[in-house]
């Protein structure tokens with residue numbers, strides 16, 4: 001399967017203490033991912049339950065302690081409260097982009 005440049009990250013910028021993460025993709029787009037959004041849309045079963053549309057979960061710790069790559073398809077974050085069960089596929093991260101170009105059409109219900 002050919003890699004899709006839209007979901008192939010070339011650079012992940014996640015400085016300690018920051019509140020926003022940036023991911024640059026092979027197609028030249030830079031995604032702006034506020035921690036609030038990343039944590040609120042944590043895709044794990046604990047946060048999202050089973051089935052139904054994605055929903056925003058408030059109140060999680062928004063401090064990113066650790067970022068790890070999972071295989072060649074996803075990132076895993078460890079949050080300040082040690083929550084680390086969310087596996088964020090690159091496709092999912094791209095969907096969560098909050099940059100000026102993507103934000104107006106952001107609709108988590110379309111995320112599969």
Ligand SMILES: [Zn+2]
Nearest residue numbers: 042044047086
């Ligand atoms: Zn979670």
Ligand SMILES: [Zn+2]
Nearest residue numbers: 031097099102
């Ligand atoms: Zn974007």
